[in-house]
Amino acid sequence: MAKVGYIMATSQYDKLEEDRKWMNDFGCVRIVEENDEDERNRPLWKQLMVALQRGDELVISKFSNALRGSRELATFLELCRVKVIRIVSIHDQIDSRNELFPETRPSDVLEMMGALPEEVLPLRKSAEHVVNLQEKMIVSLPPVSSAKMQKLDREKTVINLYVAGHPIDEVWRASGFRSRSSVFRILNKHGIKLNRGNHSGPIKRKGISDNPQDKE
Known part of the structure; x- marks a missing residue:
């Protein structure tokens, strides 16, 4: 059983240090961080999904930080169900084991799921903008x-x-x-x-x- 953290650490994400500390305090043995240029393909996230073993615990900053939409959410939840992976979302205040965040209600979970596409879009646009700027700077090389x-x-x-x-x-x-x-x-x-x-x-x-x- 291992605790692992994941953060989509785009340049516009302002809670990076806060999330790192939370994950370290929670006992994560590793914190995986992805950057702007990998926001679309997320190779480290895919690698992490393969590496997780039965009974592991995955800590994410927020569902909209880790996933790119509702379809990925459904696939992710099914994977965690099959592998019995505990999911802890810091800023959504959701713990699939019901040990943390006792004040979170089912309605809060449903609201998170409904708001996911709207919250994901700004993150994707921000990452794409940074990548576009980086690509334009290459012409000077x-x-x-x-x-x-x-x-x-x-x-x-x-x-x-x-x-x-x-x-x-x-x-x-x-x-x-x-x-x-x-x-x-x-x-x-x-x-x-x-x-x-x-x-x-x-x-x-x-x-x-x-x-x-x-x-x-």
């Missing part, structure tokens, strides 16, 4: 060749998909590489811990070269 940019994008795709918990075969197909060893080469290059079952290195595929110089 030295130009990068299209081949190099394509290579960087491919490496980023491999890392994000693997960290998000996708199987190696899915990561390989999405990357466009000719051999699976190229996927492991990139993960090793960026220091990503290999954690798919018993695999601690490339899985050699019969008939396909394992040479790092494979054409990509």
Whole structure:
């Protein structure tokens, strides 16, 4: 059983330090923080959903901070039900075990669910605005060749998909590489811990070269 915290730490979120302290005081062994540029895909949130085990406790700042809409809320609640995950939402004052926030009523929970889409929208717009500004600032940097940019994008795709918990075969197909060893080469290059079952290195595929110089 482990307590884990999650915060969508966008640049406009002003309760970051307060939430960190609350989670630490509550005994969270780790606090996962996502930033503006990952607000849309949330790779760390996806990785966390895969990593949670039966009986764990998940502390979030607020439902509208952790989730992007009502559909994600339904999927999240079902996952927590199946894995018997305790959910604690600090600012919604909701505890699925009914130990904290005794003053919270069922009507408060329903109000949170109804207001979720309205509360999520400003967060998404704020994060998108920050990312757009960052992208516009890139024009002042030295130009990068299209081949190099394509290579960087491919490496980023491999890392994000693997960290998000996708199987190696899915990561390989999405990357466009000719051999699976190229996927492991990139993960090793960026220091990503290999954690798919018993695999601690490339899985050699019969008939396909394992040479790092494979054409990509």
